[in-house]
Amino acid sequence: MSQQQTSHRGRATRVSHGWGEALVAVLAGLVAMVVTAALGLWAAGAADLPGGAFWPVVAAVVVMAAGGCVELSGDAGLIAGTNADLTVLPLSVTLAGALVIAAGFLRPLRHRAVAGGRELASWAARLAVLWVLALIGLSLLARHSFDIPLGEGTIADIGDLLDASPTVGFRADIPITLVFGLLWLAGLLFLALLVSRKAPLPARLVRFQESVRPAAWAMVVLLLAYVVLGLVVALVVAATRGHATETFAVILLGLPNLVWLALTLGLGATWEGRVDGPFGLPMPQVLDSVLRTPEDSTLNLSTLTDYDGRYWWLLVAAAVLLLGAAFVMAVRSPARMRPWQHAVHMAVALTLTVLMICLVVQISAHVGLSLLGLGDLGGDLAGVVTLRPHLWSALGLAVVWGLVTGFLGSLLASRVRRRGEV
Known part of the structure; x- marks a missing residue:
């Protein structure tokens, strides 16, 4: 039986x-x-x-x-080409x-x-x-x-x-x-x-879950929190400023592109790029304004706040949400872990997350018409949009933010009842 x-x-x-x-x-x-x-x-x-x-x-x-x-x-x-x-x-x-x-x-x-x-x-x-x-x-x-x-x-x-x-x-x-x-x-x-x-x-990997799973979960929570926050902001913009269909297009196609870019900017990272021709970045308009120059432009908190001082709130949002993610990680970790261990785990997880963002958010687009090999002709036919990060400085900032918020999150979690084992 x-x-x-x-x-x-x-x-x-x-x-x-x-x-x-x-x-x-x-x-x-x-x-x-x-x-x-x-x-x-x-x-x-x-x-x-x-x-x-x-x-x-x-x-x-x-x-x-x-x-x-x-x-x-x-x-x-025969004697013209598009690229x-x-x-x-x-x-x-x-x-x-x-x-x-x-x-x-x-x-x-x-x-x-x-x-x-x-x-x-x-x-x-x-x-x-x-x-x-x-x-x-x-x-x-x-x-x-x-x-x-x-x-x-x-x-x-x-x-x-x-x-x-x-x-x-x-x-x-x-x-x-x-x-x-x-x-x-x-x-x-x-x-x-x-x-x-x-x-x-698998049995031989179970011993790694105490250090890996809480940090991985915290990063997923962080990324989804940015998406939810961006969705709320986008809906408010659609309701108060019009252009609802364009806003919904951005929500349904590229909302994480924008909010995860905002996360790196809030950490202090720098991006560079250019917008030229009939193409552009749909939302927010300040991105198009900063990058629409003949040569590559710098995109960071400083250049954004030159157009609108409210963009310093990106720094505040990054600090609050990172501290929240570090707290979540510490609460889900074994109680025996020390603050410096939480700091290291947070730093590694955040660095990998920022690396992922830098790889998936960057943009490269170009359309052009050439006649007789003379290069791009026609203002309505040629356009360029590029956006790429300063990778190593972004990763270095992620390490610093991870160490600081991981340590502080562990101290906050010490006042909360926590599990002994995963």
Whole structure:
């Protein structure tokens, strides 16, 4: 009888980690990403794109959100050419899919203390196979081309004379998309295991959870707190200043891009970039104003407050939320840990978090038209948007902030009843 019960439980465990559960997790994550991208693009006016381009654009946005690569290409006749490149992550779409897929990955693993490495690898492999199929389907859909109107004037006359009809198109690079899409999924599943208190770990890794899991959870709380705070601010702006559809487009496509950038700026980090041509940063307007210069401009608290002194509140928000994250980390850690240990854990976690932000928030976009090899011509046809961090100074500031807030958070948590063991 006991053997039958054991066999039954084993079959139940295998079923709970089966292809059906994996399919539900992947489809739910994919639907969350597609719906978020579609609503965001609709709010941005992409529903009016010609030639049925809306859904290919949605697919391209989802591919980029999953870490994939979308290549831009152009053609403008025999003696004219267009060139374009785009590197940006729509992090609202990324976050929506990540939360849903992570929940689906962790659900069958809850309420267990330990799991074998082979079991976890098998469960992740099922998700990976289905995720690859989803990425292939999205990549095949993510391709389209657009005609670029030359307008009136000299450029239009030259275009007619040389029979140059510029077009710009895009298509997903399937091999690169599959590689980076799998890396994105692997990183997501690994982070989910680090953060969840109920997810089991292989026996040889259990001893690391006391130091790693509280810090990882604190960083996730910090990032989500910034997203929630940014959402509240965006909704207030939409209600009081108008431009509701543009604001909702930013919320649904790039809210984490803005608020996580604000986190690094609040820490004192410096970014540099440039906005030139018809393209720009949609919100807040001060970013476009600071960066819209002929050469690269510096973006930090000092340059922002030159336009609006209220941006010093970014420093206050960073201090308060970091201290809150350090307090959460200390409360979830074993009571025997010392303040200097909390400081080190917080410093390491915050440094890795800032590194991640610097890698995913940076932007590089360029579109141009050249005639007879003369370079970019036409003010309405050429544009550049770049944004990149001063990486090493940002990481150094993260270490300092982590040490200070980790130590103070530990002192605050010492007055709170805490657990002895994880």
